[in-house]
Amino acid sequence: MRIYADNAATTPMCPAALAAMLHCMEERYGNPSSLHTPGQRAKETLETAREEIAALLHAAPRELTFTSGGSEADNQALRSAAALGRRQGKTHIISTAFEHHAVLHTLDRLAREGFSVTLLDVHTDGLVRPEELEAAIRPDTCLVSVMYANNEIGTVQPIRELGAICRARGVLFHTDAVQAVGQLPIDVQADHIDLLSASAHKFHGPKGVGFLYARRGVALTPLIEGGAQERGKRAGTENVPAVAGMAAALRESAAQMEQNAARLIPLRDRLIEGLQTIPHAARNGDALRRLPGNVSFCFEGIEGEALLLLLDDRGIAASSGSACTSGALDPSHVLLAIGRSHDVAHGSLRLSLGPETTEAEIDYIIENVRDVVEYLRGFSPVWRERAEGKAPFVL
Numbered sequence: 001m002r003i004y005a006d007n008a009a010t011t012p013m014c015p016a017a018l019a020a021m022l023h024c025m026e027e028r029y030g031n032p033s034s035l036h037t038p039g040q041r042a043k044e045t046l047e048t049a050r051e052e053i054a055a056l057l058h059a060a061p062r063e064l065t066f067t068s069g070g071s072e073a074d075n076q077a078l079r080s081a082a083a084l085g086r087r088q089g090k091t092h093i094i095s096t097a098f099e100h101h102a103v104l105h106t107l108d109r110l111a112r113e114g115f116s117v118t119l120l121d122v123h124t125d126g127l128v129r130p131e132e133l134e135a136a137i138r139p140d141t142c143l144v145s146v147m148y149a150n151n152e153i154g155t156v157q158p159i160r161e162l163g164a165i166c167r168a169r170g171v172l173f174h175t176d177a178v179q180a181v182g183q184l185p186i187d188v189q190a191d192h193i194d195l196l197s198a199s200a201h202k203f204h205g206p207k208g209v210g211f212l213y214a215r216r217g218v219a220l221t222p223l224i225e226g227g228a229q230e231r232g233k234r235a236g237t238e239n240v241p242a243v244a245g246m247a248a249a250l251r252e253s254a255a256q257m258e259q260n261a262a263r264l265i266p267l268r269d270r271l272i273e274g275l276q277t278i279p280h281a282a283r284n285g286d287a288l289r290r291l292p293g294n295v296s297f298c299f300e301g302i303e304g305e306a307l308l309l310l311l312d313d314r315g316i317a318a319s320s321g322s323a324c325t326s327g328a329l330d331p332s333h334v335l336l337a338i339g340r341s342h343d344v345a346h347g348s349l350r351l352s353l354g355p356e357t358t359e360a361e362i363d364y365i366i367e368n369v370r371d372v373v374e375y376l377r378g379f380s381p382v383w384r385e386r387a388e389g390k391a392p393f394v395l
Helices: 015-027 037-055 070-087 103-112 130-136 159-169 240-255 257-275 302-313 333-337 342-346 359-377 383-386
Strands: 062-065 092-096 116-120 140-147 172-176 194-197 211-216 281-283 295-299 323-325 328-330 348-352
Touching: 015 037, 015 240, 037 240, 062 070, 070 092, 070 103, 070 140, 070 194, 070 211, 070 328, 092 103, 092 302, 130 159, 140 159, 159 172, 159 342, 194 328, 240 257, 240 348, 257 281, 257 295, 257 359, 302 348, 302 359, 333 342
Parallel strands: 092 116, 092 140, 140 172, 172 194
Antiparallel strands: 062 211, 194 211, 281 295, 295 348, 323 328
16 A cells, blocks of 8 residues: 655645646747747736636735745745835844744845844744734834744644734735645735745645735845846746646635545544554644644654654655754754654654545554554664653653
8 A cells, every 4th residue: 555645745736737737838838928929828828827826815916926936935025025124124023933944044044134033932732822923023023924834733823813913013924825825715815914925736736836925015026137027026937837737736726625624634633543542642733723634743762764764665655854954863943843852853753644545544554653653662772761761751
């Protein structure tokens, strides 16, 4: 049995996206900046996709700029808001400690350029408290950036409340919605969102394409100079097939959103309940305010990478909160942000379900995670110390 449970990393492309891309490659191959008929047909496809995506977000088409994905959109959103703030004499930015590195690394760069950054606590449940955001806003705050749903632990933030606070205080509000678009209903008007980032491959579209929503009146600073494409906001010939595939995928995801959530939530909860029977295991993030298909756990006394490799050997594709960087194993910054200790954070597992996940697959995952965790603990010195009472258990 092969089970794909890593949809938070990337999703398989849906047939509608593939068909839209193939049609463009065969029939709409012109450069959308060209004035001849093939170019204008490509331009028509590009603008139709822009209109469709904008309508699904309750945005205006001109408020969307196509990008190479979520990371580029995050970079452009933050750097644009910072530039606007600096012109107004405002150089304070608020975010959280468990944002995607596309946000955190950009904030690091802005800090080196003279901006001050406040990172809000996300607490043990992985949620920002609106009152703490309210208290953190200063007269010189130019931007608040809080991700819609966390990419590791799946917690969904009270975006509408956070956005309302920012709007009332006259502060731009950006949300990295890469994990939320296509899974949760998003209304940029009702949610008081000024800037929003998204990536197609998270909702069954192609890789290498995404978009940035910027509310009318929020001027974007181009990251790429060159031509006048995307109304001068992003130079470079637009990837028409990828954009068409993205629009088709989002259209299908939006149409099936309620149905998919109704199917996934019971499977998610069944998986959580099964994994909670493993001794000294703990769910990461709030039980209810989380994405329909996200399950994140820590298991004491094991290494997440070994767990992943052994699960893959049994046909289960998953991911861990740990990442290998510069030859040293670092625990997930997300798990550290919610209070997990370094050694516990190393033993993390993220399972992200998709529309094709079945009950039989859930039961297979539970059985094999239990077996592999027990096996790994059998030769773990950390586990042995705690099992023999020489060190206290953490979970």
